[in-house]
Amino acid sequence: MSGVGDILPLELAGVSLTRGGKRVLKDLDLTLSAEPSRTLIIGPNGAGKSLLLKVAHGLVTPERGTVRWHGAGAGAARRAQAMVFQRPTLLRRSARANLAFALRARGVGGAERERRIDEILNRTGLARLAHAPARALSFGEQQRLALARALVLRPAVLFLDEPTANLDPAAGHLVEELINRACGEGIKVVMTCHDLNQVRRLADEVIFLHRGRIKERAPAEQFFAGPENDLARAFLAGEPLWWRRRSIYDGIEEG
Amino acid sequence: MDEVRQAFAQALALLVERDARLLEIIGLSLEVSLSAVLIAALIGLPLGALLALQRFPGRKVAIVALNVMMGLPPVVVGLVVYLLVSRAGPLGVLGLLFTPAAMIAAQVVLVVPIVASLARQVIESLWEEYRETFRSLAVPPVMALAALLWDARFALVTALLAGFGRAIAEVGAVMIVGGNIDHVTRVMTTAIALEVSKGNLSLALALGLVLIGLSLAINIAAYGAKELGEARRGG
């Protein structure tokens, strides 16, 4: 079983990434400590939030820069992480079989597998739907199942890419509860989010990303009290960033 | 119109009487075409999966070649197989010409491109959907392949049905390599061709109706199995 200390800290150094001829991550440095916490990555559309998660998770290899896990168990880093995507991709089989599949991929079998599945089904409130075809579930249930599939692996780090973006408030609330509980059990949570109210509720720490760069990183309280970066301030105030982009951008770019 | 009405009556009569020769011909048709589809599945499904999942030089050429081969005239396939299994050909010593085995071989050549092409499309689009999740879950390659094949099973069965449709309906290839020998290599389509050449048009049409009925029954059975499976497991 993996604890947080096993693979963390994670260090991204000088990470650059191009998509469709555009640089989407620019010489980015980021270190995530071993401390169990909820780090929320925010920023306008196209800031590179999802790609940053995928680079950290190892799904996308950056063109330049390195992604390194520094913990003692770094050799098995792949197997100590899990990710929940914006849109759940579930296999064409029952909810329970989806969970079993993920555990089988990790080599967890027998009674241990059944016990973990039962436990996570109960925790996520999906026990009633265990034998329903996963793809026949409602969108909220599907996203909860995707989260259950990630949690059942007992990862050290859990990446979440706007997990509640398409959910109604009740379903979103359920997911938030599960995230909080996971963090309470020692899982490092790294999550992107568009909903500032949700960020206020969840975040221990906020990273503000804009056009492929980290503009500000601060403890949540401090960030919401007043961000230092004026783009972040504008973002919090709900002002559109695109019209200010040029004037401010130039100054910052030079500096 | 008279001939059509007569054909329907005759087809019905043939089925009601359970005419022994007709049953023999139906049996051989099913034997040959189902065997061909089974063998084509064993070749075509892995081939389709390979083309869907692996990137290698010549892959695009192989995909185009398969698409072209989907439209090969059965007569040409029959001729090529004839040249191979003829006593004068490289496989002549096996003595396969004018046997059901040769007919199966020819139909395998006809069906493999259909199965492989459709399987590639199905598996490729499913892989497109699953790839990121599978990488995230660190699914081992063999397990990923098994999951793709299993989750695509209904679409793959449809691909096999398309192959079966081509096999059971073609006449050119089995005529050449089977020889339409009574009691040995006569199948539905070659029997129909023979009755046409005898001028027994309504009997030929009646046999055609039986063939359509046969295809229909198999498709309904497969469709039913698919519906049942999807209802139970979810699409």
Add this chain to the structure above:
Amino acid sequence: MIGAAISRRLFLAASSAFVVAGARADAPFITVASTTSTQNSGLFDHILPRFTRESGIAVRVVAVGTGAALRLARNGDADVLIVHHRASEEAFVAAGFGRQRHEVMHNDFLLVGPKDDPAGIAGEANVVQALGAIARTRAPFASRGDDSGTHRREQALWREAGVDPGEASGLWYRELGAGMGATLNLAAALGAYTLTDRGTWLGFGNRRNLVVLSEGDSRLRNTYAAILVDPERHPHVKAVAGQRFIDWLLSPAGRAAIESFEIGGKRLFHAR
């Protein structure tokens, strides 16, 4: 589960196909390459069961045009050849593919055409005259065009009539590249003249307006010969069984079987 059940069933079907094919191959049999005219008429259905009963040898008939039958035999894909074009048969033997040519039976060719007979050849006993009339009136004529025995005979008759129908190909002269039955089907549909063997004609079920217009000319005689494919050329040829079949065709029993084949009270083939 369903997939497994289906694949299990498919596997059974596949294995049974090979088992059945194997089992069939165990019973002694010979392969005869012959013409569509003999098969379409129903002659083989009539005589082969008798031979098999007497000899225990099954006969597998592959019915194709004379040209294709000769090619099959040349490749060693048949044990016995039964066709009806003397020049080709003699060339086959001369080239060393077969030992000896045995004439086994004959019937005759017929010139058939639409009842209204636009070329006016009804009752014309001289078939060459009749063909000349068809060419003159440019009445539609359907030719096999498939290098079969009937096709070769038809071409020989045109030559004798001094007509080169190839010049009119696609106009009144239609070359089909099809078997006798398909050609009769087309002639019936188009109201065209055509040359047919009597066996196929009597067994043919879709005549519509077609009637016999010219028959009886000695040049219309249609002789079938059997040739054993030379086992020295193709060692796998079943020479003993094949020769036995030819001997039977020439024997009183075989002759009686051929003579007794009738359609509508009419005898189709005359044994030698």
